[in-house]
Amino acid sequence: xxxxxxxxxxxxxxxxxxxxxxxxxxxxxxxxxxxxxxxxxxxxxxxxxxxxxxxxxxxxxxxxxxxxxxxxxxxxxxxxxxxxxxxxxxxxxxxxxxxxxxxxxxxxxxxxxxxxxxxxxxxxxxxxxxxxxxxxxxxxxxxxxxxxxxxxxxxxxxxxxxxxxxxxxxxxxxxxxxxxxxxxxxxxxxxxxxxxxxxxxxxxxxxxxxxxxxxxxxxxxxxxxxxxxxxxxxxxxxxxxxxxxxxxxxxx
Amino acid sequence: xxxxxxxxxxxxxxxxxxxxxxxxxxxxxxxxxxxxxxxxxxxxxxxxxxxxxxxxxxxxxxxxxxxxxxxxxxxxxxxxxxxxxxxxxxxxxxxxxxxxxxxxxxxxxxxxxxxxxxxxxxxxxxxxxxxxxxxxxxxxxxxxxxxxxxxxxxxxxxxxxxxxxxxxxxxxxxxxxxxxxxxxxxxxxxxxxxxxxxxxxxxxxxxxxxxxxxxxxxxxxxxxxxxxxxxxxxxxxxxxxxxxxxxxxxxx
DNA sequence: CGTATGCTTGATCAATTTCAAATATCGTGG
DNA sequence: CCACGATATTTGAAATTGATCAAGCATACG
Numbered sequence: 001x002x003x004x005x006x007x008x009x010x011x012x013x014x015x016x017x018x019x020x021x022x023x024x025x026x027x028x029x030x031x032x033x034x035x036x037x038x039x040x041x042x043x044x045x046x047x048x049x050x051x052x053x054x055x056x057x058x059x060x061x062x063x064x065x066x067x068x069x070x071x072x073x074x075x076x077x078x079x080x081x082x083x084x085x086x087x088x089x090x091x092x093x094x095x096x097x098x099x100x101x102x103x104x105x106x107x108x109x110x111x112x113x114x115x116x117x118x119x120x121x122x123x124x125x126x127x128x129x130x131x132x133x134x135x136x137x138x139x140x141x142x143x144x145x146x147x148x149x150x151x152x153x154x155x156x157x158x159x160x161x162x163x164x165x166x167x168x169x170x171x172x173x174x175x176x177x178x179x180x181x182x183x184x185x186x187x188x189x190x191x192x193x194x195x196x197x198x199x200x201x202x203x204x205x206x207x208x209x210x211x212x213x214x215x216x217x218x219x220x221x222x223x224x225x226x227x228x229x230x231x232x233x234x235x236x237x238x239x240x241x242x243x244x245x246x247x248x249x250x251x252x
Numbered sequence: 253x254x255x256x257x258x259x260x261x262x263x264x265x266x267x268x269x270x271x272x273x274x275x276x277x278x279x280x281x282x283x284x285x286x287x288x289x290x291x292x293x294x295x296x297x298x299x300x301x302x303x304x305x306x307x308x309x310x311x312x313x314x315x316x317x318x319x320x321x322x323x324x325x326x327x328x329x330x331x332x333x334x335x336x337x338x339x340x341x342x343x344x345x346x347x348x349x350x351x352x353x354x355x356x357x358x359x360x361x362x363x364x365x366x367x368x369x370x371x372x373x374x375x376x377x378x379x380x381x382x383x384x385x386x387x388x389x390x391x392x393x394x395x396x397x398x399x400x401x402x403x404x405x406x407x408x409x410x411x412x413x414x415x416x417x418x419x420x421x422x423x424x425x426x427x428x429x430x431x432x433x434x435x436x437x438x439x440x441x442x443x444x445x446x447x448x449x450x451x452x453x454x455x456x457x458x459x460x461x462x463x464x465x466x467x468x469x470x471x472x473x474x475x476x477x478x479x480x481x482x483x484x485x486x487x488x489x490x491x492x493x494x495x496x497x498x499x500x501x502x503x504x
Numbered sequence: 505c506g507t508a509t510g511c512t513t514g515a516t517c518a519a520t521t522t523c524a525a526a527t528a529t530c531g532t533g534g
Numbered sequence: 535c536c537a538c539g540a541t542a543t544t545t546g547a548a549a550t551t552g553a554t555c556a557a558g559c560a561t562a563c564g
Binding site: 067070129 | 322388
């Protein structure tokens with residue numbers, strides 16, 4: 001469990017800026033030439049308060065981002081999945097600990113190299129900005145979920161938004177993979193584990209979802225979930241909205 | 253009450269990029285040459301969903317930033333005071349409505365001009381980044397407050413963090429100016445107005461604060477408030493921490 | 505100086521947490 | 535492949551917190 005910058009910094013990496021930063025204008029490009037690091041379950045990528053030296057791209061797996069409060073409570077700020085980035089929107093130090101939920105493969109790149117590369121190349125900057133703004137928008141959605149919604153609304157939101165993020169192949173019925181534990185979900189939604197369980201059980205009883213093992217839930221009535229979730233997730237869930245059996249409430 | 257982009261765009265402004273953007277490397281500089289616009293109480297600077305065309309700097313006054321949910325609930329995302337900026341961390345459209353709490357004087361500048369100017373000048377970019385990252389950090393603190401803290405903890409946090417932000421001239425006892433209504437505070441903290449009142453009354457009863465009119469509260473026992481607020485606000489409140497009568501809990 | 509609005513307080517109610525067991529699932533070793 | 539133990543999840547009942555409903559009170563403004 002003790003680990004900060006886990007894997008060796010991969011001594012001599014082939015990638016070179018070579019004096020012409022615009023060669024490396026694309027973020028994915030720069031990352032692609034970095035070696036893939038592997039982390040086991042429960043290892044930390046970095047700890048809250050560490051100097052924010054790197055930016056990470058998750059190749060595969062799931063991470064939880066959290067802070068521990070003085071009295072031991074754990075607040076999960078968010079989760080990150082394969083294809084997503086980590087460590088983008090922070091200043092000098094990381095504002096949270098990033099820990100693996102599943103085995104994770106990721107690439108890292110020095111933050112200084114990123115910002116250095118933006119000077120000449122205006123190709124990179126919009127990409128970075130877009131991601132930072134999306135993180136901001138996600139944080140604001142989270143604020144609304146935590147500040148205004150009740151337990152059932154929060155869980156419905158959670159299911160819907162994770163269905164949108166983690167692919168699910170556009171199949172029907174939609175299946176959501178939830179690699180994290182119920183306690184993770186509770187700490188993310190500002191509820192207790194018992195409340196999360198009760199809500200899931202209720203949704204199941206009412207035929208809205210069908211849990212399949214611990215880490216997979218089939219969404220059987222997306223329309224009802226969307227209705228419960230409120231009008232959040234407008235943009236993100238539009239593709240899911242098209243999959244509803246009957247038109248959602250806001251379609252009038 | 254009807255108003256989106258209120259004041260005339262101040263037709264021909266003297267300020268020119270003049271082909272050498274680095275001339276205008278400093279954000280405050282660029283803003284300083286913009287005309288000051290004035291808004292009355294209750295007017296909107298922009299509405300949620302408006303195209304994010306401008307960035308604003310508040311010269312004086314207070315704004316509330318909020319979203320209205322489908323069922324009419326209002327979630328206040330944050331407040332902005334004189335000296336702070338607005339409309340920085342958003343992509344294509346504003347993610348919230350910005351409405352004046354008091355009379356407000358502000359300056360605006362086209363977002364396209366800002367980003368255009370960053371291409372050549374690396375003086376501007378760090379300033380923008382720092383502000384965006386600070387917004388992000390504030391959002392994450394808000395997430396923790398809403399997700400993990402009880403009513404008293406939330407109000408204590410609110411008082412402490414606003415004492416830090418709105419000057420208070422480093423005088424003792426510290427006075428906090430709260431231009432917003434109790435309902436605003438409630439919608440910001442995810443509580444009801446009654447709960448906010450009760451908590452304030454309790455703090456008063458216990459001698460931790462001394463309300464002075466509706467919009468001013470004197471913090472009499474900052475140490476106790478800090479203790480209640482938990483270990484959040486570490487960085488921001490360090491200057492306040494020095495003003496405590498007795499050493500705070502975490503000073504052991 | 506009166507009225508509208510915002511604030512405060514009290515009593516009751518509902519939602520969520522807490523405490524306490526059961527039950528299910530997963531990984532492992534036989 | 536199955537049994538077992540550890541861990542995660544689910545369920546129930548009681549306690550708590552905060553919301554809701556309902557008045558009173560204070561303040562600011564015309």
